Amino acid sequence: MNLVTIAFKSIQQRLLSSSLTALSVALGVMLMVAVLIINSVVSGLFSQPSFGYHLIVGPKGSDLSLALSAIYRLDRPGEPLPYLFYKELKHHELVKKAVPIAIGDVTEQGSFPIVGTIPEFFDLDYAYEKPFQVRGQFLQKPFDAVIGSRVEAENGWDIGAEFRMIHGSADSGHTHDEKFKVVGVLKATGTPNDRTVFISLAGFWGVSGHEKPLSEALDRIEKFGYPVSDALKQKAATPHKHDDHGHDHDHEELLDEQKEVSAIFVLTTGTAQSIALAGQINEGVKAQAVNPVFPMRRLMTVIVGNIRLALLVLTSLIIVVSAVSIFVSIYNSMSDRRREIGIMRALGARRSTVFSIILAESALLCLGGGIIGLLLGHSLVFIASPIIEARTGILVNPLSFEPLELVIFPVLLLVGSLIGFLPGLAAYRTDVAAALSE
Amino acid sequence: MSLVIDNLKKSYREPGGGRIPILNVSRFELKSAEQVVLIGTSGGGKTTLLNVIAGITAPDSGSVVIDNIEVTRLNEPSRDRFRAQKIGFVFQTFNLLPAFSALENVLLGMCFSGKGTHRDRAVDLLNRVGLGHRMNHRPTQLSVGEQQRVSVARALANRPSLLLADEPTASVDTANQETILQLIREVCLEHHVSLLLVTHSPEVASQFTRVEKLSDFNRPAAT
Ligand SMILES: Nc1ncnc2c1ncn2[C@@H]1O[C@H](COP(=O)(O)OP(=O)(O)O)[C@@H](O)[C@H]1O
Numbered sequence: 131m132n133l134v135t136i137a138f139k140s141i142q143q144r145l146l147s148s149s150l151t152a153l154s155v156a157l158g159v160m161l162m163v164a165v166l167i168i169n170s171v172v173s174g175l176f177s178q179p180s181f182g183y184h185l186i187v188g189p190k191g192s193d194l195s196l197a198l199s200a201i202y203r204l205d206r207p208g209e210p211l212p213y214l215f216y217k218e219l220k221h222h223e224l225v226k227k228a229v230p231i232a233i234g235d236v237t238e239q240g241s242f243p244i245v246g247t248i249p250e251f252f253d254l255d256y257a258y259e260k261p262f263q264v265r266g267q268f269l270q271k272p273f274d275a276v277i278g279s280r281v282e283a284e285n286g287w288d289i290g291a292e293f294r295m296i297h298g299s300a301d302s303g304h305t306h307d308e309k310f311k312v313v314g315v316l317k318a319t320g321t322p323n324d325r326t327v328f329i330s331l332a333g334f335w336g337v338s339g340h341e342k343p344l345s346e347a348l349d350r351i352e353k354f355g356y357p358v359s360d361a362l363k364q365k366a367a368t369p370h371k372h373d374d375h376g377h378d379h380d381h382e383e384l385l386d387e388q389k390e391v392s393a394i395f396v397l398t399t400g401t402a403q404s405i406a407l408a409g410q411i412n413e414g415v416k417a418q419a420v421n422p423v424f425p426m427r428r429l430m431t432v433i434v435g436n437i438r439l440a441l442l443v444l445t446s447l448i449i450v451v452s453a454v455s456i457f458v459s460i461y462n463s464m465s466d467r468r469r470e471i472g473i474m475r476a477l478g479a480r481r482s483t484v485f486s487i488i489l490a491e492s493a494l495l496c497l498g499g500g501i502i503g504l505l506l507g508h509s510l511v512f513i514a515s516p517i518i519e520a521r522t523g524i525l526v527n528p529l530s531f532e533p534l535e536l537v538i539f540p541v542l543l544l545v546g547s548l549i550g551f552l553p554g555l556a557a558y559r560t561d562v563a564a565a566l567s568e
Numbered sequence: 569m570s571l572v573i574d575n576l577k578k579s580y581r582e583p584g585g586g587r588i589p590i591l592n593v594s595r596f597e598l599k600s601a602e603q604v605v606l607i608g609t610s611g612g613g614k615t616t617l618l619n620v621i622a623g624i625t626a627p628d629s630g631s632v633v634i635d636n637i638e639v640t641r642l643n644e645p646s647r648d649r650f651r652a653q654k655i656g657f658v659f660q661t662f663n664l665l666p667a668f669s670a671l672e673n674v675l676l677g678m679c680f681s682g683k684g685t686h687r688d689r690a691v692d693l694l695n696r697v698g699l700g701h702r703m704n705h706r707p708t709q710l711s712v713g714e715q716q717r718v719s720v721a722r723a724l725a726n727r728p729s730l731l732l733a734d735e736p737t738a739s740v741d742t743a744n745q746e747t748i749l750q751l752i753r754e755v756c757l758e759h760h761v762s763l764l765l766v767t768h769s770p771e772v773a774s775q776f777t778r779v780e781k782l783s784d785f786n787r788p789a790a791t
């Protein structure tokens with residue numbers, strides 16, 4: 131038997147009030163753990179330090195919006211770029227690889243974003259030195275599809291599954307008739323690619339309604355400064371078959387002038403070259419080039435950072451409140467315990483010893499609450515991670531652990547000692563003879 | 569000599585402002601392993617005397633020497649340690665901790681002596697006082713007689729040289745008074761412990777060979 135077991139006994143003796151106070155600490159710590167982990171997941175997601183490419187090139191506008199739509203598929207894409215622009219960029223001397231994507235549609239089932247792209251998309255690493263791995267095969271035929279691991283899991287699709295897509299968002303758009311067939315399933319990457327369905331650009335354009343009416347397309351490429359032949363202008367002027375979303379699918383070969391892309395992922399020949407290329411593109415009026423690291427970092431510090439701060443302040447307050455309740459509980463018990471303290475002193479306990487016992491008691495309550503809170507917090511994350519994933523697409527490792535959590539323990543020990551100090555002092559000052567004669 | 573008291577004085581402050589004298593003992597001795605009963609009226613200062621001897625209450629003047637150590641000159645932490653090691657206490661109201669089992673109460677008695685807790689010894693002591701079958705019972709689950717036995721075992725936990733018993737049978741039912749008293753006297757003999765037992769009851773006092781009337785040597789009025 132030692133001081134800690136004595137303190138523990140005394141906690142046991144007032145089990146209800148002790149467990150309630152420990153529980154309040156536990157709840158505070160639980161929230162803190164959950165906030166820390168979710169925060170680290172979210173910031174990890176948006177502050178992906180590396181991408182498999184240097185730049186995203188897209189329409190002029192907000193760089194953040196471009197990154198959110200092209201990489202995270204969270205924002206709607208802006209006005210697309212002409213395919214001719216992509217062809218020009220692809221042959222730029224600083225460009226090693228350029229991969230166009232077309233976005234804006236979702237799957238009929240599960241509303242997963244659809245990305246039209248070229249097979250080379252999968253040659254780019256999804257993160258630095260992390261190449262895509264596929265079960266089955268990558269895109270080959272126009273109506274092939276490759277799906278991310280979450281799509282597989284949630285829609286229950288496997289190789290051979292067929293699906294249709296919806297133009298625009300699930301609630302406003304209309305369903306296209308064309309069917310796509312899954313030929314490959316990507317291995318989980320922990321990135322938004324897991325929630326994405328990839329189809330080939332040819333297939334994307336093959337879906338009726340995705341081509342721009344020729345006259346509009348010609349207007350736009352002229353604005354981009356590309357020459358338009360008189361023959362084409364002639365063709366545009368003659369009234370043509372289906373300008374509306376035609377329902378006769380003759381699939382005549384689409385002209386390059388009519389093709390469009392939402393964004394282009396660019397791998398340059400080097401880091402310095404990527405800066406040079408971005409400078410050239412951004413000086414011009416056609417498009418913008420963005421290193422996605424920067425807008426995402428801004429988003430993190432401005433919004434996510436402040437939300438995290440607010441949540442941490444809130445949970446700290448909860449812990450303070452529970453600390454006060456521990457204090458009240460111990461302090462109230464002191465008058466009942468005068469006699470016990472007197473007995474221990476009569477048995478030879480020193481003043482400092484009874485002081486330590488009270489201190490140990492409040493430290494035990496705080497630490498015990500902390501450990502329970504830690505377990506609860508991780509259970510919460512464990513239970514919530516699939517729900518978060520299903521609702522937001524953010525992957526949370528149910529077993530994730532934040533080193534910062536460990537700071538809780540010295541903090542709780544300190545708080546516990548502070549709480550125990552005044553009641554401990556009361557114990558220290560107990561008049562033994564008087565306490566025994568009560 | 570197990571206990572020597574010299575010129576011991578103790579007074580309490582009166583609510584009015586003056587001091588009310590309680591103890592004034594010029595000389596009191598207790599030989600090694602001797603057993604003495606001290607009989608006195610209620611409010612006569614018996615508890616105060618025991619507290620002063622145990623170093624719980626500081627006297628105004630005078631000295632208390634136990635086993636050749638002048639307790640009244642030790643500083644408080646040393647007095648506490650001395651009390652833990654050398655003095656056993658049996659109280660009128662037992663003073664067991666309610667959250668602790670019988671065994672744990674005895675172990676608690678060993679906790680503050682700085683010599684560690686010895687479970688085997690605690691078990692032996694409980695067996696000796698006839699509670700081998702009640703070790704894990706809480707005080708509330710024991711009869712008053714059993715509770716006082718636990719406190720006797722606890723008092724002997726650190727092999728003290730002096731046992732102070734403050735009206736140990738006053739709260740025990742008459743059927744058990746005799747046996748408790750007998751038990752205390754026997755274990756003190758067995759463990760070679762001196763016994764100073766205070767009581768207001770002539771019946772209790774009649775059991776001892778050496779009986780002292782507190783009023784015979786305590787003259788608080790004569791200052
Ligand atoms: N802390 C104290 N302050 C003032 N008076 C006290 C205190 N403790 C005891 N007394 C008084 O001292 C007297 C002796 O008390 P006590 O030693 O408990 O007597 P006994 O044990 O013989 O009944 C009583 O009159 C009591 O009121």
Ligand SMILES: [Mg+2]
Nearest residue numbers: 614615616734
């Ligand atoms: Mg008394």
